[in-house]
Amino acid sequence: MNGFLEEVLDKILSQNSSLSNHIFILPSKRAGTFLKNSIAKKATKTEFAPEIWSIETFIEKISGLSYASNLEQLFSLYNTYLKSKPKEIETFYSFSKWGQTLLQDFNEIDRYLIDTKKLFSNLSAIQEISHWSPEAPKTQLMEDYLLFWNNLDVIYKDFNASLLNKNKGHQGLVYRTACSKLKSYLKENKNKTFVFLGFNALNESESIIIQQILEQHSSDIFWDIDNSFLKDPVHDAGLFLRDHKKNWSHFNSNDFKGVSNYYSESKKIEIIGTPKNISQAKYVGNLLKEISKTSNNAIKNTAVILADESLLNPILNSIPEEINSVNITMGYSLEKTPLASFFQLFFELYIKRNTKGWFYSNLLDFLSHPTTTSFLNSKEENNSNLISNAIKNKNWSYITPEKIISVAKDKDCISTVFQELNFTPLSFTKRCLLIISKLKDIYTEQSNSLALEYLYRFNSLFNQLNTLLVEHHYMNDLKSLLSLYNELLSSETLDFRGDPIEGLQIMGMLESRNLDFETVIITSVNEGILPSGKSNNSFIPFDLKIAHGLPTYKEKDAVYTYHFYRILQRAKNVYLIYNTEPDVLEGGEKSRLITQLLTDENKIGDITEKIATPNVVPSLKEDEIIEKDVDLMSLIKNHATNGFSPTSLSNYIRNPIDFYKRNLLKIDDLLAVEETVAANTFGTIVHDTLEDLYTPFVGKTLEVGLLHEAKKNIEALVKKHFAKTYAEGDIKYGKNLIAYNVILRYIERFIHLEIKQVKQNTIKIIALEQNLKVSLNFPELDYPIVLKGKLDRIDEENGTLRIIDYKTGRVEPKNVKITNWEDCITDYSYSKAFQLLCYSVMFNAQNPISEIQAGIITFKNLNAGILKFNTPKGPKKSAEDSLINKETLDLFLVELKRLILEICNPNIPFKEKEV
Incomplete structure (x- = not known):
């Protein structure tokens, strides 16, 4: 064409x-x-x-x-701002947030040859009116604020002069200068x-x-x-x-x-709505596949135009294999490379570090980054894993360089990345350049050409930062440096190499100017993207822009409209794709340009509309079923002979799949740092502290004096068991400190209540943390069944034997009461009663009993005392309900046998229960 x-x-x-x-x-x-x-x-x-x-x-x-870079302009503007001697001097970091807007305004003012004295005078007057108060004089804050606006003309002139002294300019200044030098240029080029x-x-x-x-x-x-x-x-x-x-x-x-007059010719225009960006990319991929089948030259005359250039990566991943040649006019953003996220994490590591060191989650994120592992690891040693595992095993919440060096092997690489000193911006950029230098050797050895290309661009970027920091000394913190780094990074791209004429063309809206294609695919034709909307990132008010002939969002909308219709002029096949999902960040509705097209009476016959959605096949969640094959039966047999614990059997009652994964396959939670004391750690500390406190009393009758003496040891024992169970976790701050004091309070209250009981009753400690095991012979099985467990406490109160289980979680009286024996092996809410009965069976096997009591002490409700197991034995309840005797155990053993036989039955699969 x-x-x-x-x-x-x-x-x-x-x-x-x-x-x-x-x-x-x-x-x-x-x-x-x-x-x-x-x-x-x-x-x-x-x-x-x-x-x-x-x-x-x-x-x-x-x-x-020559054009000054954006950063050169920003630094020059900040120098000019400092020379204006403001009353309150802003740091470079805070200045850069609004300095970019001021640069944009200066650029536009010069491109449109505005009379700056008049404009800034108007702007200053507007600011004064908005802060004017007839009743009271201006405050010092108002005076300082208005001083800046009154000085804006001086700042503008000094800023332009500072750039001209270097024979450079921002775009607007170059344009204004070109107007004044045009005559001499035309004389030199008169032919x-x-x-x-x-x-x-x-x-x-x-x-x-x-x-x-x-x-x-x-x-x-x-x-x-x-x-x-x-x-x-x-x-x-x-x-x-x-x-x-x-x-x-x-x-x-x-x-x-x-x-x-091409626009009036017949065209094939399809308007397609798809959900989200990835769907747009996939749809484009399918379109290109179909177009490539029509003729050999069809793809050469096709352009994919991205209204939202962030779609480039998904579009590239969606291009079909049939297309051999692709030309991309926009660069690949350096922000999207792996090295960008590596240096972002490295910055944050030192910005977020406090006096206690690095917080574990920030450090683990950094250590898990692929670039970090490449840098720290050698063929012999996996340093990143060594450090990560040490953090988790030792439960370090905050980590210092000394701790890292103590566990790592390659001290040289470690000291390059992890330093005790607080970096200045200049020393930090030099450290980044040192890391780049070492990574270069690693990637060269690996022959990783793509990574070396990334590295080269980052080397240039940090060298540019280094030069700016040497020249300008007012940047004194890493936060400002990170802002500057991100500013540079956002404008850097990796250029694609190839024949710019051949193959499929992928471009942005502005790159499409003057170019024509038979087939055009435009993506993200959404309001807020095409056109970009009513953004007004400027200090100059809308009315003032109109008065001085500066462009507003209305003119910018007209620019987008022109580009859109110009692309359509000579095209024969047009595909307009928009996102149907109402997402504010990605455009919430189809563009007004589509609506305008649909109202064009001359074009309505050429247009077809459709909504493209993937086939959604509803996936009904089915309960997981694990059939018991030979290998699984072997696991069950091993577990049964090693011993069922009351907890493992409770897991089965709760959900057989949990029992299968946790108790048979031994799949536990991943090793992780306990930032705050976990519930199981909390319980372990309480149990271990009580064991140490009561061990001297085993075989003795409790006395008030002995318990008062024991109270003196509580604090030391709690600290000891925190150190043992919580590894090297810190308990001096925050929730951990609260947990420490809660445990102290729990045990002190427990001893206090024990003293009250001892005054009224005779209590003798029989055993603590006693390991019990019993073999159960079921004729239906050809292997023995073992039941094992650990009893927290066995004592005797006024001659009655008691089995006591400590619980740091909440337990209610209904959880230890059985009304229907079948419930104890089918309903998890009775798991506490089930466990007490299991302990009673095990204790009875070693020490035959006539009667025994079993109960739970819950630290969430110590005032409730011992929550005793009980079951009704007649129409009316009596005191005997809480006693466990031979009859009770026989009734329970019937249900226990039924449960274990079900677990060991190869014909009954493990079936998921809804928890």
């Missing part, structure tokens, strides 16, 4: 035998590449190629200045023919420069607009061009060139 550039080139070649003295000026470099290719194809003889410039490069040449191609919205500088060249020189301008938009007085796609045609004196005697 013949696109805009080819059509214009044919017209120029029909009037000129040679193009060597021509200078072509286009909106973008990308269009220049395609123009050069078209000239090469149409050339019939050898000659010098014409000069081809983007408008920005052309104006840079006129001005004699050149200037041709402007495909422009639309022009700022005041561009407008003046182009008009002056058109009036004074052999020159021409070709627009790229369809007649239907140009003639429509309200269509935004022709807004700027109608204005140029009306107001430029050049068109009083010259034709308005570049107007076409």
